[in-house]
Amino acid sequence: MTNERLRAAMLERGLTLAAFAEAIGVDEKTIERWITQGRTPYRRHRYAAATHLGVEETYLWPDAISRQQVATASESEIVNIYPHRWAMPRDTWGRLFSQAEEEIGILVYVALFLAEDTGIQRLLEEKARAGVRVRVLLGEPDGSAVAQRGEEEGIGDAIGAKARNAIALYRPLRQIDGVEFRLHDTILYNSIYRADDELLVNTHVYGNAASNAPVFHLRGVAGGDMVALYRDSFERVWDGAKPLTGG
Numbered sequence: 001m002t003n004e005r006l007r008a009a010m011l012e013r014g015l016t017l018a019a020f021a022e023a024i025g026v027d028e029k030t031i032e033r034w035i036t037q038g039r040t041p042y043r044r045h046r047y048a049a050a051t052h053l054g055v056e057e058t059y060l061w062p063d064a065i066s067r068q069q070v071a072t073a074s075e076s077e078i079v080n081i082y083p084h085r086w087a088m089p090r091d092t093w094g095r096l097f098s099q100a101e102e103e104i105g106i107l108v109y110v111a112l113f114l115a116e117d118t119g120i121q122r123l124l125e126e127k128a129r130a131g132v133r134v135r136v137l138l139g140e141p142d143g144s145a146v147a148q149r150g151e152e153e154g155i156g157d158a159i160g161a162k163a164r165n166a167i168a169l170y171r172p173l174r175q176i177d178g179v180e181f182r183l184h185d186t187i188l189y190n191s192i193y194r195a196d197d198e199l200l201v202n203t204h205v206y207g208n209a210a211s212n213a214p215v216f217h218l219r220g221v222a223g224g225d226m227v228a229l230y231r232d233s234f235e236r237v238w239d240g241a242k243p244l245t246g247g
Contacts, residue, residue, distance in 0.1 A: 001038040006060050009053045024048040040064045056228055077226045080217040085202050088215060092200070093193065097123055100132050100195035107184075107192040107234050109139035109149055109159060113211075115166040121173050128178035135180045136170070137234075137241055139163050143185035152206055167244065174244065182241035192234050199230055 010020055021028040026045055033039045040061055041049065050057040057064075082088045093114065097104055104127060106114070114120050128134045139146040141163040150159040167181075174181050191202040191210055197220035205213040220227035 003035050003038050003060070006049075007035050009055055009060065013053060015053075020049075020052070023052050056225075058225065076221050077218045078216065079198075079219050082215040082217070085211045085213060085215050092217075093117075093120060094123060096193060096195045096198060096200060097127065099198070100127055102196050103133045103135070103194070105135050105137075105192065105194035105234050105238075107137045107188070107237055109146055109188060109191070109210075110162045110166050111191060111210075112162050112166055112169075115169040121170070124179065125173060125176050128176050132178070133180075134176075134178060135182075135238065137182050137184050137237055138166055138170075138244070139188075140183040140185045140242075141167070143183075145185050145187050148187065149204075153209055154207065181244035182238060183244050184237050184241040186237050186240065188237075190230075192230055194231065194234065197227055199227055201230055 010017075015023075017028045017031050021031050024045065025048065026041075030039075030041075034041055040046075040063075043064075046057050046061055046064060050060055053060070097120065104124065108114075124134050139149070139159070141160040146159050146163060147157070150156050153159070170181065173179055189204055191204070193200040193202070199216075199218045201216040201218060202210050203213045203215070204210060218227050218230070
């Protein structure tokens, strides 16, 4: 079978067989066999090819990686586990966002602790001005998801009020080019804080505030799929959210 995914990925990036072969250090005929005959490359070549094309190795060769390999690689993506968000070092968020070179993503209902942190807001502004794409997803204050979360935590409409407060606090940052805000009405099972391929995933626990729930610190590695799973979740919520406009 031909590998149309590999062919399409090369075409999307305007790569010829010769240019691609030179970039990853293999013969041009070898790549041709990968495409036309569906040959599976050695692992080091799969990794080099996927990295150069900017896609996941499992996307190009889904049958090449065993379940055990995926499980082992995914386990390696776990940097740390914190039992509660409040137990994390205070500078964790700044260290995460400061290392971003391409993209920062925040998916929350409120995360008022970030909106109130002028240092974090200044850092996000600096990153945006340096060319990093900054995307923030906040819960729709009058949405059903925010209302349900308030009921689950036993605080009624307090989360809606906090969301309005966060929107107001973010007003200066919302004027910066490269910073995008959207409102979502999605049930979240976790909050996601992303800097490129490094994530902090704050789980949501019924009857508890997010600050009291565990946080997983993840960093993407070749062959792992945990980070990719959360990144895809972020994108799905982003696609269904509406731009935050007005004051």
